[in-house]
Amino acid sequence: MKRVLKWIGIVVGGLLGLIILLGAGAYTVSASRLNRTYEVTADFTLNVPTDPESIAAGEHLAAVYLCNDCHEANLAGHLFVDDPVFGQIYSANLTAGENGIGRSYSDEEIARVIWYGVKPDGSPTVGMPYEFYQAISISDMENLIAYLRSVPPVDTNHSPASYGPMFRVMHVANQFPLIPAERVDASQPPRDPISPEDTLAYGEYVATMCTHCHTATFAGDEFFGSPNITPAAIGGWSEAEFVRTITEGMRPDGTQIAPELMPWQSISQYSDEELQALWAYLQTVEPVPVTE
Numbered sequence: 001m002k003r004v005l006k007w008i009g010i011v012v013g014g015l016l017g018l019i020i021l022l023g024a025g026a027y028t029v030s031a032s033r034l035n036r037t038y039e040v041t042a043d044f045t046l047n048v049p050t051d052p053e054s055i056a057a058g059e060h061l062a063a064v065y066l067c068n069d070c071h072e073a074n075l076a077g078h079l080f081v082d083d084p085v086f087g088q089i090y091s092a093n094l095t096a097g098e099n100g101i102g103r104s105y106s107d108e109e110i111a112r113v114i115w116y117g118v119k120p121d122g123s124p125t126v127g128m129p130y131e132f133y134q135a136i137s138i139s140d141m142e143n144l145i146a147y148l149r150s151v152p153p154v155d156t157n158h159s160p161a162s163y164g165p166m167f168r169v170m171h172v173a174n175q176f177p178l179i180p181a182e183r184v185d186a187s188q189p190p191r192d193p194i195s196p197e198d199t200l201a202y203g204e205y206v207a208t209m210c211t212h213c214h215t216a217t218f219a220g221d222e223f224f225g226s227p228n229i230t231p232a233a234i235g236g237w238s239e240a241e242f243v244r245t246i247t248e249g250m251r252p253d254g255t256q257i258a259p260e261l262m263p264w265q266s267i268s269q270y271s272d273e274e275l276q277a278l279w280a281y282l283q284t285v286e287p288v289p290v291t292e
């Protein structure tokens with residue numbers, strides 16, 4: 001979790017004393033929230049394909065939706081957070097190898113984890129993104145699972161997560177949306193497929209990934225250091241300048257965006273169709289004045 005850890009690192013530096021004071025109280029509250037179970041009431045059935053084209057479409061989604069960033073290129077997961085104050089958290093093994101969820105979960109159970117953050121035993125996932133995952137359309141979810149089912153099995157033996165005092169304080173203070181199941185609407189059925197021909201609707205769909213950091217209004221967030229990307233900020237850019245910024249990390253003025261801050265290496269895998277739709281849509285969002 002390189003990116004998120006950076007943000008956390010900034011806060012850890014400043015808050016260490018406070019954490020020690022609050023840690024004990026936070027432990028009790030966070031334990032009760034972490035140990036809760038959740039129920040998904042939304043009803044759906046999946047038809048996961050097995051043809052090479054659908055698998056390739058799923059592989060593309062796994063790359064642009066950052067699955068590989070956190071679960072590794074081979075999807076076997078790794079020690080994702082390893083920090084004395086934050087704890088030790090492994091990202092899950094998604095393959096069909098030993099201790100991989102691909103071995104034991106049904107297609108619907110995998111989808112429930114990704115859409116709603118709820119595991120088959122009702123326990124919540126911790127640290128998985130959710131705002132843009134709940135928006136994944138049903139056909140994209142089917143392709144994504146087709147891809148997960150196609151990867152070579154890898155055996156792993158990850159330890160269960162242990163949450164440190166920092167994690168618990170931030171969780172209780174709602175500083176980070178760590179438990180998706182606390183936030184998503186578990187009764188909301190999956191979205192219908194969005195046709196790429198419907199450019200603006202498709203652009204809005206593609207842009208849900210950007211809201212993870214740039215917020216739902218695209219006005220940016222000071223805490224995360226994500227800038228305003230509404231027309232008030234980047235309306236004067238050309239489409240080519242926009243595309244170069246988000247796929248190569250190079251702004252029109254020639255300055256660079258560090259890949260740890262904004263995942264432009266993953267974004268560079270978007271198709272031309274996706275990038276065009278994204279640009280068309282972003283030009284239509286409500287301009288939010290830029291604050292310094």
Ligand code: HEC
Nearest residue numbers: 065066067070080090091092101113119124125126127128
């Ligand atoms: C920001 C990092 C991050 C990203 C991005 C991410 N994951 Fe995860 N994922 C995690 C972590 C950490 C866990 C372990 C959480 C837990 O067990 O509570 C996890 C758990 C899971 C689980 C549940 C495993 C279980 O034990 O039930 C599934 C399924 C999963 N991820 C699939 C995906 C897919 C598919 C994508 C891309 C669409 C994805 N993840 C993207 C960090 C991430």
Ligand code: HEC
Nearest residue numbers: 209210212213225226227229245246257258261262263267
């Ligand atoms: C993981 C968080 C994250 C995600 C996801 C993300 N961004 Fe960013 N983005 C940032 C941060 C942080 C910066 C500022 C980087 C810096 O200051 O060097 C940035 C910078 C930008 C800039 C440059 C703006 C400027 O005025 O300098 C653009 C344009 C942009 N992002 C568009 C997007 C689009 C479009 C998406 C979705 C496809 C996206 N971002 C997804 C975090 C993110």
